Amino acid sequence: xxxxxxxxxxxxxxxxxxxxxxxxxxxxxxxxxxxxxxxxxxxxxxxxxxxxxxxxxxxxxxxxxxxxxxxxxxxxxxxxxxxxxxxxxxxxxxxxxxxxxxxxxxxxxxxxxxxxxxxxxxxxxxxxxxxxxxxxxxxxxxxxxxxxxxxxxxxxxxxxxxxxxxxxxxxxxxxxxxxxxxxxxxxxxxxxxxxxxxxxxxxxxxxxxxxxxxxxxxxxxxxxxxxxxxxxxxxxxxxxxxxxxxxxxxxxxxxxxxxxxxxxxxxxxxxxxxxxxxxxxxxxxxxxxxxxxxxxxxxxxxxxxxxxxxxxxxxxxxxxxxxxxxxxxxxxxxxxxxxxxxxxxxxxxxxxxxxxxxxxxxxxxxxxxxxxxxxxxxxxxxxxxxxxxxxxxxxxxxxxxxxxxxxxxxxxxxxxxxxxxxxxxxxxxxxxxxxxx
Numbered sequence: 001x002x003x004x005x006x007x008x009x010x011x012x013x014x015x016x017x018x019x020x021x022x023x024x025x026x027x028x029x030x031x032x033x034x035x036x037x038x039x040x041x042x043x044x045x046x047x048x049x050x051x052x053x054x055x056x057x058x059x060x061x062x063x064x065x066x067x068x069x070x071x072x073x074x075x076x077x078x079x080x081x082x083x084x085x086x087x088x089x090x091x092x093x094x095x096x097x098x099x100x101x102x103x104x105x106x107x108x109x110x111x112x113x114x115x116x117x118x119x120x121x122x123x124x125x126x127x128x129x130x131x132x133x134x135x136x137x138x139x140x141x142x143x144x145x146x147x148x149x150x151x152x153x154x155x156x157x158x159x160x161x162x163x164x165x166x167x168x169x170x171x172x173x174x175x176x177x178x179x180x181x182x183x184x185x186x187x188x189x190x191x192x193x194x195x196x197x198x199x200x201x202x203x204x205x206x207x208x209x210x211x212x213x214x215x216x217x218x219x220x221x222x223x224x225x226x227x228x229x230x231x232x233x234x235x236x237x238x239x240x241x242x243x244x245x246x247x248x249x250x251x252x253x254x255x256x257x258x259x260x261x262x263x264x265x266x267x268x269x270x271x272x273x274x275x276x277x278x279x280x281x282x283x284x285x286x287x288x289x290x291x292x293x294x295x296x297x298x299x300x301x302x303x304x305x306x307x308x309x310x311x312x313x314x315x316x317x318x319x320x321x322x323x324x325x326x327x328x329x330x331x332x333x334x335x336x337x338x339x340x341x342x343x344x345x346x347x348x349x350x351x352x353x354x355x356x357x358x359x360x361x362x363x364x365x366x367x368x369x370x371x372x373x374x375x376x377x378x379x380x381x382x383x384x385x386x387x388x389x390x391x392x393x394x395x396x397x398x399x400x401x402x403x404x405x406x407x408x409x410x411x412x413x414x415x416x417x418x419x420x421x422x423x424x425x426x427x428x429x430x431x432x433x434x435x436x437x
Contacts, residue, residue: 003137007038010145020152023159024166033174034148037184041140044185047341057104062136064118065186067103068125069134074099086123120227121188139186147183147190150197151407157201158411161370164419172410177348182403188228189403195224196232196404203240207247232404234281235383238265239376246372254371258379270314286312288391296393305331307393317390324389325382328402332395345399352409359413362421370415377412381405 014020014034015027048054048061056062075082084090085099100106105118125139132138155173162169173179182189199221205214225233238261246252273282289310296307305327310316334346363369388401 002132002135003141006131006138006141007035010034010141019149019156023156024170025152025155029170030148030152034144036175037144037148037180038141040180041144041184041186042137044181045136045140048185060187061185063105064121065125065136065139067105067122068129070099070103071122071126072129072134075130082126086126088119117188117228117230121191124191125186136186140184143186143190144184146194150190150192150194151179151183153197153201154193154407157197157204158373161373162411162414165414165417168414168417169410172414173407176406176410178345178399178403179406182400187400189400191228192225192232192404195221195228196236199225199236203243207244231387232384235380235387238262238383239379242379243372243376246375254375258375262379273314274312282314282317283312285317285387285390286310292391293393305393305395310390320390321386324386326389328385328389328392328398331398342395345395352406356409356413358422359417362418362425363416364418368418374412374415377408377415381408381412 011031011034014030020027020030044061048059052059054062056066071082071085074085081096081099084096090096091100103122106122107116107118128139128142132142151173155169159166159169179193183193184190198217202214202218202221205211206218222233225236238258242254242258242261246254246257269281272280274280277283289307293307293309307327308316308320308323310320330349332342332346332349334343334350337343337346384405385402388398392398392401
């Protein structure tokens with residue numbers, strides 16, 4: 001009953017909040033998308049509870065939620081302990097030791113990184129517990145809603161540039177199966193989509209007009225992503241810098257601008273390498289590679305793949321760029337799939353690739369292509385895929401980690417597409433698009 005109650009409340013919010021309307025979106029469309037996400041959220045639960053055997057110790061689907069219940073129990077016995085754990089006050093004090101020891105994943109699997117994102121997602125679930133009273137499915141509802149906000153923000157950010165392709169844009173952002181599945185479960189992915197979408201939307205709004213509201217959203221989104229998935233911010237930073245510069249200096253060449261930022265960013269990484277440990281990205285990626293490879297070798301997951309152990313040498317990273325991009329872009333290969341989920345992910349890769357080929361076949365004239373946005377999307381995809389490819393030796397994890405890039409693939413392809421050429425060959429799409437508008 002509690003899940004139905006919160007579902008109805010949030011459906012009411014969708015209908016009343018103007019954020020979910022405009023640019024082709026209506027409350028009815030967004031309500032349908034919300035319910036669809038909830039359906040995938042329950043499917044996510046069913047897959048990990050029944051198919052994978054409800055493994056509370058190893059499955060991210062449950063372990064962070066279970067640890068949040070420890071904090072929630074602290075609220076019942078001693079409320080001050082709950083708030084100290086929530087805000088990180090006096091964590092080294094003996095009175096909190098019993099709770100920290102009981103939370104199995106409060107510490108990180110991998111000890112290297114700027115922030116402990118395990119603690120972030122546990123704390124978010126602990127806040128949800130104030131309303132869910134420990135009901136897992138309510139957390140699914142909440143995660144579906146916040147990820148819906150992020151995806152809606154991403155849609156609203158790019159829809160003004162793709163006025164003729166809003167239907168395809170909606171499908172590419174909201175209806176991709178991997179995004180629906182991984183972005184609707186009780187995982188970090190929903191929070192990442194929330195922060196990513198709001199960051200891009202607020203950035204584009206700030207470029208048009210500076211406002212306090214959008215500045216607060218922009219800074220808050222950066223802070224959230226820093227604490228939930230710092231590599232997403234690392235991949236986004238060159239995109240933001242490049243797009244801001246191109247918006248200010250409209251005559252600059254997009255290719256030269258983004259390439260220059262790549263080169264300057266590489267030189268900055270080299271200059272701080274082994275000199276400033278706190279921001280030494282190369283060393284942190286080296287340790288991530290080391291930790292994740294060790295974990296794959298000891299746990300022996302069914303979807304593991306060979307990943308070269310990278311030493312702390314920038315040249316090694318450069319040499320493995322092709323392999324990193326190949327693994328992230330095309331795996332799991334369809335002929336190596338050993339489960340239904342891997343097969344599904346492989347087919348999804350193929351469909352996305354074919355859609356890209358279709359858009360290239362019906363490509364727009366050069367003067368009608370927004371190269372600033374193409375550079376933004378392509379830079380984010382390449383950097384995110386490189387980081388994942390350098391550090392992740394498990395196909396299943398690769399699929400999950402790369403989902404934030406999937407909407408940008410759709411946007412990238414649609415920026416190239418001449419919809420009139422496509423509609424001339426596939427007129428039913430024009431009829432659907434006309435109804436959507």
